[in-house]
Amino acid sequence: MKYVVVTGGGMSGLGKGVTSSSVGVLLQACGLRVTCIKIDPYLNIDAGTMSPFEHGEVFVLQDGGEADLDLGNYERFLDVTLTSDNNITTGKINRTVMEKERRGAYLGKTVQVVPHVTDEIQDWIQRVAHAPDVCVIELGGTVGDIESCPFVEALAELSYRVGDFCLIHVSHVPVLSAVGEQKTKPTQHSVRTLRSLGLAPNILACRSNSPLEGYAREKLARSCHVSSGSVLSLHDVGKNVWRVPILLRDQKAHEAVLRVLNLDVKEPDLKEW
Numbered sequence: 712m713k714y715v716v717v718t719g720g721g722m723s724g725l726g727k728g729v730t731s732s733s734v735g736v737l738l739q740a741c742g743l744r745v746t747c748i749k750i751d752p753y754l755n756i757d758a759g760t761m762s763p764f765e766h767g768e769v770f771v772l773q774d775g776g777e778a779d780l781d782l783g784n785y786e787r788f789l790d791v792t793l794t795s796d797n798n799i800t801t802g803k804i805n806r807t808v809m810e811k812e813r814r815g816a817y818l819g820k821t822v823q824v825v826p827h828v829t830d831e832i833q834d835w836i837q838r839v840a841h842a843p844d845v846c847v848i849e850l851g852g853t854v855g856d857i858e859s860c861p862f863v864e865a866l867a868e869l870s871y872r873v874g875d876f877c878l879i880h881v882s883h884v885p886v887l888s889a890v891g892e893q894k895t896k897p898t899q900h901s902v903r904t905l906r907s908l909g910l911a912p913n914i915l916a917c918r919s920n921s922p923l924e925g926y927a928r929e930k931l932a933r934s935c936h937v938s939s940g941s942v943l944s945l946h947d948v949g950k951n952v953w954r955v956p957i958l959l960r961d962q963k964a965h966e967a968v969l970r971v972l973n974l975d976v977k978e979p980d981l982k983e984w
């Protein structure tokens with residue numbers, strides 16, 4: 712089993728969900744079997760009790776699980792059927808750990824975030840991911856959030872546990888209108904935060920209004936220690952986000968991912984897309 716993890720830096724709403732689904736589509740089009748996991752670092756067990764005014768609509772899975780709309784995106788993009796286990800929340804992890812503690816499963820040990828919560832997260836991921844070839848994991852929220860720390864630590868440990876692990880970091884590349892150039896500092900800072908938490912990006916997906924300029928790509932590659940071919944432009948495609956897989960294919964995102972995962976590079980067949 713190989714893993715692609717998608718994190719986000721700077722702010723929410725950048726397009727982690729769309730990026731995760733689109734990378735999944737590309738890998739599927741390369742002939743791989745793909746599943747997805749969404750991590751929501753909130754204490755609710757699931758989205759079922761959350762106000763749609765605050766959280767947006769709830770997506771109901773075939774097994775009755777109530778989840779974030781991202782799960783609906785994965786199902787539509789990838790044509791897969793997911794279950795409530797494909798949505799991990801802090802609430803679900805904590806409940807499992809607490810139930811085990813009451814059963815005495817920790818054999819008298821002091822129950823701690825590391826290793827008990829982080830092991831539970833990794834075990835959950837590996838249990839859900841065991842059958843397909845690649846599991847795409849989207850970490851909700853923004854790296855550096857207090858809520859997501861146990862998940863970031865668990866993913867850093869997982870990268871050592873499993874080996875074939877590709878991290879895509881989505882971040883914002885704004886243009887200051889008075890200066891008129893694409894600014895790379897917010898991405899540099901969020902990559903620094905990510906590294907300080909034990910994760911290093913293999914690929915940067917840069918969300919911007921217009922295509923990423925050459926100078927910005929070179930600067931990001933150098934300062935974030937990735938090759939310039941691994942800096943992807945995730946510029947605005949308007950309302951039709953179904954174009955994002957093509958946008959990524961045209962930049963050979965699949966090659967960058969397949970190389971990190973030690974898989975043969977293939978051309979994706981997106982004829983029907």
Ligand code: ADP
Pocket residue numbers: 719723724725726727728729730945946947948949950952955
């Ligand atoms: P996140 O998971 O980071 O919160 P989403 O994937 O849910 O972000 O995307 C937030 C919004 O931005 C959605 O409405 C999505 O359709 C839109 N979006 C994402 N990527 C793009 C893009 N490249 N061009 C235009 N809209 C996009």
